[in-house]
Amino acid sequence: MALFERDPVSVSSPQDSDDDDALLFPTLPAFLCPVEIRETPSIGPGHNGVFALVDIPSDTKFWKWTNRVHQIHKDDLHHYIQQNIIIDKDVQPQQSFDDKATIGIIEAGRDDEEAIRIFLRQGFVLPNDPDVFCTNSTDAGRFMNHSPTPNCGPDGTLRLIKAGEELTMNYGFHGNPQWYQDICAQYGVLTERQVAELASK
Numbered sequence: 001m002a003l004f005e006r007d008p009v010s011v012s013s014p015q016d017s018d019d020d021d022a023l024l025f026p027t028l029p030a031f032l033c034p035v036e037i038r039e040t041p042s043i044g045p046g047h048n049g050v051f052a053l054v055d056i057p058s059d060t061k062f063w064k065w066t067n068r069v070h071q072i073h074k075d076d077l078h079h080y081i082q083q084n085i086i087i088d089k090d091v092q093p094q095q096s097f098d099d100k101a102t103i104g105i106i107e108a109g110r111d112d113e114e115a116i117r118i119f120l121r122q123g124f125v126l127p128n129d130p131d132v133f134c135t136n137s138t139d140a141g142r143f144m145n146h147s148p149t150p151n152c153g154p155d156g157t158l159r160l161i162k163a164g165e166e167l168t169m170n171y172g173f174h175g176n177p178q179w180y181q182d183i184c185a186q187y188g189v190l191t192e193r194q195v196a197e198l199a200s201k
């Protein structure tokens with residue numbers, strides 16, 4: 001099964017998540033090999049990446065889908081942002097984008113908007129589940145950066161990754177539905193597919 005497909009067998013229950021973390025993840029969940037998060041100035045200020053602490057052989061499954069990945073249907077995404085990201089809970093939603101897009105436009109303050117941008121930038125849409133936004137705010141996988149020549153893929157590492165090297169993936173395989181493009185555009189964020197397309201130019 002591909003790394004980024006939803007796998008019910010691999011999803012731990014809340015009561016045993018701590019045991020799973022200690023057993024499966026040597027450093028940071030949900031990475032199955034030792035990694036650390038470091039700044040990546042080449043991408044821009046405030047950006048981080050995932051770096052190997054040891055050599056990781058080719059064809060290694062390096063990350064595990066767990067219940068740390070929260071799946072939000074597009075119809076519920078506005079409400080989720082309102083309840084979990086917006087700092088000012090008194091802010092009320094405006095009219096939605098159009099009849100097809102059910103995500104409301106949010107009037108947000110500056111701090112709220114930056115929090116929403118980070119939330120959207122670190123999330124993704126699976127190609128086989130285009131109506132669902134995936135967010136993993138407690139999973140270090142959210143820090144993996146795009147590369148047009150990645151060393152990681154959906155099924156595992158693509159080659160030997162040396163200690164100290166950044167783990168990267170190609171965002172181009174992720175889903176890019178219109179509703180996702182619309183809400184990202186509202187906050188000045190590129191979708192993962194758009195990041196990949198821009199990098200290839």
